[in-house]
Amino acid sequence: MKGLIIVLLLVSTGIFAQSELGYQTPPKIMADLVDAPRRPGATISDDKHWVALLHRPGAQSIAELAQPEEKLAGLRINSAVFAPSRSTGYTGIELRSLQDKEKVVISDLPEGKVMNVSFSPNSKNLAFILETTDGLTLWNYNLKAGKTTQVAKNFINASLGGSKYHWKHDSSGFYARLTLAKAEQKPIQMLIDIKPVIQTTTGEKAAVRTYSNLLKTPHDENLFEFLTTSQIADISLKGKVKLLGKPGMFRGYSASPDGKYLLVSQIKKPFSYLVPHYRFPLLTEVWTIKGTLVQQVADLPSGETIPKGFDSVIKGRRGIAWRGDKAATLVWAEALDGGDMNTEATHHDSVYTWAAPFKKSSHLLLNIDRRFAGIEWGNNNFAIVSDWRFSDRQLRSWKFSPASPSEEKVLFQQRSYNDRYNDPGDFVTEQNKFGVDVIKLIDGSKVLLTGRGASPEGNIPFMDEFDFVTATKNRLWHSEAPYYEQILLPINEAATRVLTLRESVTEQPNFFIRDIKDNTLVQFTEFPHPSPAFIGISKELIKYKRKDGVDLTGTLYLPPGYDKSKGPTPVLMWAYPLEYKDKAVASQVTESPYEFVRVSYWGPMPHLAQGFAIFDDPKMPIIGSGDELPNDTFRKQLVDSAEAAVKVLVDMGVADPDKIAIAGHSYGAFMVANLLAHSDLFKAGIARSGAYNRSLTPFGFQGEERSFWEGQDVYAAMSPFFHAEKIDEPMLMIHGKEDPNSGTFPMQSERMFAAMKGLGGNTRLVMLPHEQHGYRARESLLHLLWEQHQWLQKYVVEAE
Numbered sequence: 001m002k003g004l005i006i007v008l009l010l011v012s013t014g015i016f017a018q019s020e021l022g023y024q025t026p027p028k029i030m031a032d033l034v035d036a037p038r039r040p041g042a043t044i045s046d047d048k049h050w051v052a053l054l055h056r057p058g059a060q061s062i063a064e065l066a067q068p069e070e071k072l073a074g075l076r077i078n079s080a081v082f083a084p085s086r087s088t089g090y091t092g093i094e095l096r097s098l099q100d101k102e103k104v105v106i107s108d109l110p111e112g113k114v115m116n117v118s119f120s121p122n123s124k125n126l127a128f129i130l131e132t133t134d135g136l137t138l139w140n141y142n143l144k145a146g147k148t149t150q151v152a153k154n155f156i157n158a159s160l161g162g163s164k165y166h167w168k169h170d171s172s173g174f175y176a177r178l179t180l181a182k183a184e185q186k187p188i189q190m191l192i193d194i195k196p197v198i199q200t201t202t203g204e205k206a207a208v209r210t211y212s213n214l215l216k217t218p219h220d221e222n223l224f225e226f227l228t229t230s231q232i233a234d235i236s237l238k239g240k241v242k243l244l245g246k247p248g249m250f251r252g253y254s255a256s257p258d259g260k261y262l263l264v265s266q267i268k269k270p271f272s273y274l275v276p277h278y279r280f281p282l283l284t285e286v287w288t289i290k291g292t293l294v295q296q297v298a299d300l301p302s303g304e305t306i307p308k309g310f311d312s313v314i315k316g317r318r319g320i321a322w323r324g325d326k327a328a329t330l331v332w333a334e335a336l337d338g339g340d341m342n343t344e345a346t347h348h349d350s351v352y353t354w355a356a357p358f359k360k361s362s363h364l365l366l367n368i369d370r371r372f373a374g375i376e377w378g379n380n381n382f383a384i385v386s387d388w389r390f391s392d393r394q395l396r397s398w399k400f401s402p403a404s405p406s407e408e409k410v411l412f413q414q415r416s417y418n419d420r421y422n423d424p425g426d427f428v429t430e431q432n433k434f435g436v437d438v439i440k441l442i443d444g445s446k447v448l449l450t451g452r453g454a455s456p457e458g459n460i461p462f463m464d465e466f467d468f469v470t471a472t473k474n475r476l477w478h479s480e481a482p483y484y485e486q487i488l489l490p491i492n493e494a495a496t497r498v499l500t501l502r503e504s505v506t507e508q509p510n511f512f513i514r515d516i517k518d519n520t521l522v523q524f525t526e527f528p529h530p531s532p533a534f535i536g537i538s539k540e541l542i543k544y545k546r547k548d549g550v551d552l553t554g555t556l557y558l559p560p561g562y563d564k565s566k567g568p569t570p571v572l573m574w575a576y577p578l579e580y581k582d583k584a585v586a587s588q589v590t591e592s593p594y595e596f597v598r599v600s601y602w603g604p605m606p607h608l609a610q611g612f613a614i615f616d617d618p619k620m621p622i623i624g625s626g627d628e629l630p631n632d633t634f635r636k637q638l639v640d641s642a643e644a645a646v647k648v649l650v651d652m653g654v655a656d657p658d659k660i661a662i663a664g665h666s667y668g669a670f671m672v673a674n675l676l677a678h679s680d681l682f683k684a685g686i687a688r689s690g691a692y693n694r695s696l697t698p699f700g701f702q703g704e705e706r707s708f709w710e711g712q713d714v715y716a717a718m719s720p721f722f723h724a725e726k727i728d729e730p731m732l733m734i735h736g737k738e739d740p741n742s743g744t745f746p747m748q749s750e751r752m753f754a755a756m757k758g759l760g761g762n763t764r765l766v767m768l769p770h771e772q773h774g775y776r777a778r779e780s781l782l783h784l785l786w787e788q789h790q791w792l793q794k795y796v797v798e799a800e
Helices: 028-034 218-228 605-610 630-651 667-678 712-718 720-726 746-758 778-797
Strands: 009-011 041-044 050-055 070-072 075-078 092-097 103-105 113-119 125-132 135-142 147-150 165-167 173-179 230-236 241-243 249-255 261-267 282-288 293-300 317-322 329-335 349-355 363-368 371-379 382-389 394-400 410-416 429-431 437-439 446-451 462-467 472-478 483-490 497-504 510-515 520-523 538-545 551-558 569-574 578-580 613-616 621-623 655-665 684-688 731-736 763-768
Touching: 028 605, 028 778, 041 113, 050 113, 070 218, 092 125, 125 165, 135 173, 165 249, 173 249, 230 249, 261 317, 293 317, 293 329, 349 371, 363 382, 382 437, 483 510, 538 630, 551 605, 551 630, 569 630, 569 778, 578 630, 605 613, 605 778, 613 630, 621 630, 630 655, 630 667, 630 712, 655 667, 655 778, 667 684, 667 720, 667 731, 684 778, 720 746, 731 746, 731 778, 746 763, 763 778
Parallel strands: 371 437, 569 613, 569 655, 578 621, 655 684, 684 731, 731 763
Antiparallel strands: 009 763, 041 050, 050 092, 070 075, 092 103, 113 125, 125 135, 135 147, 165 173, 173 230, 230 241, 249 261, 261 282, 282 293, 317 329, 329 349, 349 363, 371 382, 382 394, 394 410, 429 437, 446 462, 462 472, 483 497, 497 510, 510 520, 538 551, 551 613
């Protein structure tokens, strides 16, 4: 990019020369991980005949991330193309038959980013969006003709995200949002337009969390409206375009199962400077497929005043959608508690339906005890409804009859949503007469379920048959050691033939076709090993206890050629704290000992090449039982968990207690700073994209619902910024300069660095230009690995 000046901001306390500017590269074995081949994505035709393998590109360049973007209402928009910025696409598409060995490489793909690839409902066409510097256009590949063509020349507007197009149910064409303006017509702020920005309170509580990239000025409002205004269109496969309704800021649009109506939602003014676009006023309507208004369904105000709490919701009709088992019936939920779960109420939500032609009143389907979590539809006599509650993390589901909702419901599951051992799995679905995926029913009362199968022995994926009449479960299949194999989806009507993803500790994941009835297995893909230089790593699931009796686990990786007889080796721990309301749930095993050893540039694994043993995901549970909240004892539980992890590795003879480093990303970085401040267990730390001062997130963070004013002692005790003087170990901080993540604004690392520098601490701050919460540019990823390598080498490997 001409004229682009990229400066890597390296702030130092003297450990590295401050004259070090520019991107650095780690040792080749680590750098190769950034350029390793990525496993293709996949999408499958509705008739289960074809799999489209979608080949992914390598990491983006910093020049791509540096392209201009507008930051508005929580969005980042590439105003040149009316679409989200920093997009990625596929570089190639290969079709493979699930019925025979036929393979087709689509050789006439146009130049640009290929994205949003999907088969038509009749499986005869494969559509995709092409992004170029001019905009987004809709393309189609005809499987029979073997030819790719541009469907229409109109540009797609995707500024508000969501689906860039929808296939019509009869496969005759598409619905899409079209761009109306040209990029060069973008509003420009004039000096005469600059004026004070004034906000006032109304006395009504508006306890919103910390959001980034919000609207700030009237010019921002004008720009947001310009970029997000579109018009819904009906586009035929032959390229005929019919504009529907009037232009608007359309957030969502979907056809009824019978294809006769459109459910359309659009953002309204006034905009908010306190919340992102998805909390702006929202008007929802039903249109005919010609764009004529049939009925207004909801007109919701701004979500600024949604009550504080993770299970709080807006008042009014929310979650409006089409019922999957009916031709044209809407379903939604409404709060009975003002949106606040802390309000005493017999029922907290009601669920309503409304059938076309929407002349009669809506119909109360169910009253929900707690917060409505959704309905999975089967048919008019079978559906699953769920509710949940944050305070105790409880999730419940029942079978009920939509035709007779007053009949007694049958409890299907009741567990903590953190409880993986008792997760029954996901329902296997099939397409009904409308082409909508619904729960597959066998003999009217039996269902099929697939899941990861968490257990004390590790994850063991499965397929079960469950009978709601007898409440009995029959295990039809499960993964067997030494392999880890997951069912992706059935590919025949009886669901006895399935597509799976199979791997072992030493064999990279590949797609397989398994016949459960005949017990046969055929390999479908031959993806290469992504990191051959790391072959020979050993892997072991380690089980140990915290001093309060909580069972913990972590996965230990030892570098190729590790020889225990040579004594302890340096160790890098990589962790992330999680909150629980149940000690038994917190102790559950969440990995499989048979999964492939993935060596990615992202986490700690590259440092195996540096001679480190890696203790990955040693559990750091923060538990609050009964009336006690988890964070009331955050620091003690965190240190006790880390102490137990260090002890087990030292007792095994793997770790030298004077050569252990701790690292983490996001809330893991928050953990790193706390452990360095409140323990002497680690020689050094690496904290990436973290938050360190919780007073900067005053209306809650992570799983903490209390505001700063309700829990000042907790906020202060948990904030390492308040205890920076206690950090006497070297801490490397890395942060994306454009981090939009709620709670981890770049200011967090900048202020923490300033505090440690002012207190004489040993720290280094690396701000990565154009990067967000995660890092994407090839230059950034290489430099990230270099920084970590240098830090660990100096302060752990070579430290006295």
